[in-house]
Amino acid sequence: MPVISPSAFAPPVATPAANDAHGLTPSLREQVRRLERAHSVQRAGRMAVPLGLPAIDALLPEGGLLTGALHEIEAGPTASGRVAAHDGAALGFAAHMLGRFNPGTILWCRQPLLGGDALPYAATLSAWFNPARLLIVTTRHEEDFFWVMEEGLRTPGVAAVVGETRAADPTAGRRLSLAAEKSGIPALLLRPQPAPPQSVCTTRWRVSSAPSAVAAVPSPEVPGIEMLGAARWQVELRRNRFGTPSVEEMPTWLLEWNDETRHLAVVPQAQHRSAGPLRQRLVG
Amino acid sequence: MRLADAHTLEKDLLTTSAEPEADHRLIEQLAGWCDRYTPWVAVDPLGAALADPDAALICSAGGFGGDAGLLLDVTGCGHLYGEGEAGERALMADLVQRLSRHDFACRAAMADTAGAAWALARYVETQAGLFCPPNHQREALAALPVDGLRLDPGTLETFLKLGLRRIGDLYSIPRAPLSRRFGDLPLTRLDQALGRKDEPIEPRRPPPAFRSRISFVEPIGRAEDIAAATERLLDTLCRQLEQASLGARQLELALYRVDGSVGRTAIGTSRPNRHAPKLMKLFGERLGGLDPGFGVELMILSAPEVEEWTGAQDSLPDTDTPTRSSWNEDGTLDLADRLALRLGAENVVRLAPHDSHLPHRVQVAVSFTTPVPEGAWARLASMKGPRPIRLLQRPEEIKVTAMMPDEPPRQFQWRRHAHRLVRIEGPERLADEWWHPRPRGKTMPANIVPPVRDYYRVEDDDGGRFWLFRDGMRNNVKWYLHGFCA
Secondary structure (H helix, E strand, O other): OOOOOOOOOOOOOOOHHHHHHOOOOHHHHHHHHHHHHHOHHHHOOOOEEOOOOHHHHOOOHHHOEEOOOEEEEEEOOOOOOOOOOOOHHHHHHHHHHHHHOOOOEEEEEEOOOOOOOEEEOHHHHOOOOOHHHEEEEEOOOHHHHHHHHHHHHOOOOEEEEEEEOOOOOHHHHHHHHHHHHHHOOOEEEEEOOOOOOOOOOOEEEEEEEEOOOOOOOOOOOOOOOEOOOOEEEEEEEEEEOOOOOOOOOOOEEEEEEEOOOOEEEEOOHHHOOOHHHHHHHHHO | OOHHHHHHHOOOOOOOOOOHHHHHHHHHHHHHHHOOOOOOEEEOHHHHHHHOOOOOOOOOOOOOHHHOOEEEOOOOOHHHOOOHHHHHHHHHHHHHHHHHHOOOOOOOOEOOOHHHHHHHHHHOOOOHHHEOOOOOHHHHHHOOEHHHHOOOHHHHHHHHHOOOOEHHHHHOOOHHHHHHHHOOHHHHHHHHHHOOOOOOOOOOOOOOOEEEEEEEEEEEOOHHHHHHHHHHHHHHHHHHHHHOOEEEEEEEEEEEEOOOOEEEEEEEEEEEEOOHHHHHHHHHHHHOOOOOOOOEEEEEEEEEEEEEOOOOOOOOOOOOOOOOOOOOOOOHHHHHHHHHHHHOHHHEEEEEEOOOOOHHHOEEEEEOOOOOOOOHHHHHHOOOOOOOOEEEEEEEEEEEEOOOOOOOOOEEEEOOEEEEEEEEEEEEEEEOOOOOOOOOOOOOOOOOOOOEEEEEEEEEOOOOEEEEEEEOOOOOOEEEEEEEOO
8 A cells, every 4th residue: 555645745656565574563664654644635625724815825825825824924024023012913814814713712812911911902802703712721830831722732622722922832832733733723923022933833834014004094194203004013923824925935925904994915025115114124 | 633743642644735726636536537428427516516626515415526526317328238126236237346446445325316315325324225226215324324415514413412313213303394494405405305396417518419420449549540430439429319300510529538637629610410421521620630549438428409401301412512502501610610620610710701892890709600691792892993913901001201291201211121113093981980988888079080081093104903092181191001902
């Protein structure tokens, strides 16, 4: 029985006889199969949820976010290169993802920060999903944190598991990824700061807030100060496992969130208002 | 007698200081151990009262130290040891034998009434007299000294002076003069001992309606064995609950170790539950923390809190087929139970909307068992005004630079970083809810302006969006950061 399916990345198909000749026992074959789980054949039949942004969905496997997978969203540095003051944009993008997944409970795990703990604000999140679905769990220890996430990923009826953490534990990431794969429940890791890219997530996004759109309302009487427009986020797809390779190494989009029409859209390149400095940063 | 006098009389007298507290702890521990025979165990209230040095002396005998007593209501418990009267005798023998194994010298008596058993245990002289057959307490008590009636020393002394030495002597005395002379207590005590008057025994812990027990011939100690035994206990208990169409809200597992100590652990569920595998999962969290010590000889599982069963019929499979219909039917509530058991219930919450126009009062964390009404959030979301996506638990004061005090800020400093503002939206003026009574129950005096906050949504030159407010009026203006916008 051929165990290694033909795929662009897989080694040449070996006949059973050849396997025996090499002394490949069934258990060893099983091991090889497990090692090759990453390859595209294993993800056949896995579900994906489109983000509703055609430009991004085109690059993602199955035309959207895989549901049984781990996705990381980190708050990127600001345009001037400073560490972001907050992860509002990343949280907004994560909320957009959560709104696309199945209905059901959203398990939200947090580790409270020592100074200035800021809870997600449900009234705002309700633009994306019903906050009554949230089950918010606060943990003190890192072990508890990952335990909660794993328990959530094993529970039928949970639509998605979100973890807000600074901890980057490759083992825990691997376990989460496997648990998500097994149950088909998506797991999101929300990072307030860029973390070392260790975990085996399927996609990793870096989201930072960008200057908002030009407001339709004229500026107030105060000179030098304008009105706020629709929020804009700079979204960078830093890892795209199983996905379509893009021309750029790390494709970047500018998204605009209109909180009145509740619509998220990609801003066409030509409309980038502060295109100059942004381009520079992306190159550097 | 004073200690000095005692020393003169007996040269080799050993003395230690009295420790009523420790005695009391020990007797409580023993009472806990006695739960193995019956859930209805009480520490002799007279003994307990005497352990308190301030309490008035209400009884001649009994007390702390060597005279402490425990009351066990073993009605219907003897069958575990044998049929009828023989079983009850066996139970008593087992109790005395096990206690002596732990080096406790004790006397146990059994009778229909607590009063009779109390007197027999202390004053009967023959071993056979310790067990009083049903309805024979009148004969059994007749020969005992009046001290067996639990009376105060003054009354007893008068009894002796009058020649009333035995309890039997009181039987023939007319009741009216007796109560006129000594008050109601002697007659009450007599009636209680003879069973003519009820004497409620207050158990230490409320006895559970449902329990199951398992005892081992050989003590067990391995974690797997304890888990397997727990599973069997749960099966039995869940069947009992099913018959009564009830579900458990709380379960307690007690491990009786060979050294006489008892280890207990409890689990709680957010809704009535009688699904053994689910409950076992909850116990799985707790069993690891239980120390079997030198071995466990008996395990008792009890359900102190039960409620009407509201769930689905037991025959329907409810764990393997995932249903995504509603909060209650899927596995989420069981998950929340498990998380709450490990992390504490205050750490597993849901967000419920609260009727308020103040943004920081809109969301309240509620227990995960509280239902959040459908559509409650949708109504709130339609409220006007820009809102942050994260709200700081408490606003943080910031340093603000503005051209004029009343003008919107140009720059603010937060956590040692300066943010130059390029875009501003606001102000949105929110006044305190003056129609609510103050925390101290006073409404605000009319002449004071209620504190108002002017909220601004701002964007710095880096694109970071914040939610600020100005607190106070002209002279005393303070700026705070209250949230982060998407």
